[in-house]
Amino acid sequence: MNPILNTDSYKYSHFAQYPPQTAAISAYIEARSGGAYDHVLFFGLQMFLKDYLSRRVTREDVEEAADIVTAHGLPFHREGWELLVERHGGAMPVMIEALPEGMVVPTGTPLVQIRNTDPDFFWLPTFLETALLRAVWYPSTVATVSHSVRGMIKASLERTCETPDEVLPFRLHDFGARGATSAEQAGIGGAAHLVSFLGTDTVAGVVYARRFYHEKMAGFSIPAAEHSTMTSWGEERETDAYRNMLVQFGGKGKLVAVVSDSYDLYRAVKKIWGGELRAEVEASGGTLVVRPDSGDAARVPIDTIEMLGEIFGHSVNAKGYKVLNPAVRVIQGDGISPDMIRRLLTGLEDRGWSSENLAFGMGGGLLQKVNRDTLRFAMKANSRQDSEGQWHGIAKDPKTDPGKASKRYRQAVILKNGRPEAVPLKDLNGDVNLMEPVWQDGKLLKDWTFAEIRARATAS
Incomplete structure (x- = not known):
């Protein structure tokens, strides 16, 4: 897909809405508290980075987008997109940090953070919100559902079965392929389920685990x-x-x-x-x-x-x-x-x-009956850098809905008493930041294997 067209319509006018002398915008993704689960298993960003963000913008993309966006009734930032092609060879000049995939954290913990690396592209991080948030909320929600069910079944097996660890991996089978909206959704959601289990009939899931996470065979039937x-x-x-x-x-x-x-x-x-x-x-x-x-x-x-x-x-x-x-x-x-x-x-x-006598096959309940609000996922800007290089915290705090308040300042995630916790980056004070750079200026910096992701998730 043309990367310039992978967004919401109203994003096209946002380049002209930021304050003068803005050099950078930082934004983060979290599953806000108050959703269906009190924890989230982070998974899926790497698929998006390899399959979408690695696609460079071309002059042909700019021309196509210009025709469509202006006919759609919106301003088109031709100067900005042409500069991206000329200066950066079409690569998005952004830095993305993220927690290690497979990590299970309390809701309200930042999972991903993005900022631009070229001051002329301060408008780019939030332009990417639609694609980036979608790339995170869906697989992370499916992975969280599957992981939660794993915990439920594990507890029952430990009470009733002599060999719970042997039986557990095949207790929940993915039957969701035919109910997915597309082959891509089946692949993404199917791979997310396989973080916690080994049983699946969603062939696309094992294909995606192989293609994006180096797993020769992630599931069995x-x-x-x-x-x-x-x-x-x-x-x-x-x-x-x-x-x-x-x-x-x-x-x-x-x-x-x-x-x-x-x-x-x-x-x-x-x-x-x-x-x-x-x-x-x-x-x-x-x-x-x-x-x-x-x-x-x-x-x-x-x-x-x-x-x-x-x-x-x-x-x-x-x-x-x-x-x-x-x-x-x-x-x-x-x-x-x-x-x-x-x-x-x-x-x-x-x-x-x-409970070892019964296995479960879940289709729509696993891959389809979830949405962005299941875990209250959101991406919000948290900091603005001025032309002097100073970062200023920004946030929303609606009095009509305090649950939608966002985090001010660029974020870090630390372990406090063994529990992941968000803190402003400026207050890190020597603690280890669990969020690591995974992407910068068109280059993948981390390439997690499915085995590493599974080990993190199943240890939680």
Whole structure:
């Protein structure tokens, strides 16, 4: 995309709105307090830096933008954009600092800070707000949702499972690709989920993790049925359809997932999996993952586990919870949200079942049912440098909504009593600033690997 057109319309007039003798503007991004979570997992900036900000502005971009912006009814800063091409070869003369990706911090903590490096481009940092904020809020919000669910599942596994660390990475599976608005959103959100888990059906997510974070393979999946492949056999041959899944994909140590509600889930579990095919399931040496896909999401998966327990048997682990025969497990992929996962985990524990018996597939609740206000993300100017080189703190402080007050002065993030905390950069006093330069004048300064990001996130 033409970088000059990757903004909001009203940004085109802002170059003429700053005070005279302005040499630089600094702005920062944070997830303000009061959103759906009290913490945020920072992730995704590097994708934007490599894919968008690395794209240099050309003379052709300037001409195209001039035509569109003026026809759109707005002033176009041709002189500024032509100077950017001539003086900087089309590279954006800005410095971007950020926390290490994968870091989990309290809301209200600055994540990213930007300022111009050439005084003739004081108007550029806030011109980039639309693209930069969008590049941060979405992947960070998805990553935060996934990380929060990880913590929820981890706590339940630690109460009910003998090997929680082994089981946890595959408990939440990304089913969100088809509900995303674009392939790009699926890639960005899919990679964000994989910071906390290893299970995904969003191929774009593993592609983005490879392309932007050097991860050869970030996530894994298993052979699984869909309704078309089951109903194509006809209801009278439902058993044959299921048997074919075992023949094609079963075997020692293998997992295969089969959607089993095309007609009557309870009949399928009791009469087919637990009757006609029971011996074949047990003899395969692998694990059949039954997928209920309709009905009351808070009840049907637990009913399915209990039916399978009655038929295939179960053991009681050292923590006193029931565990299904290793030949069978359940995954619920319909109606899943963080709240539904909480309800299901509670329901399992209340009925004496270990949460290792159930995996979750989340689609819209993971990649789609989030927005900028989920974590109250905002980018605000915090400092202005005058022509003498002095920085002056600036901020908004609306009396009608104190929750929207922004931070004055250029920011730093320090550890205070082991907890990240924002302080004005001028008050750093020898503390280590956790925000590091990651981009300057068209050059990437930090290139995080997915492994590094995962290590930070999963340690929190």
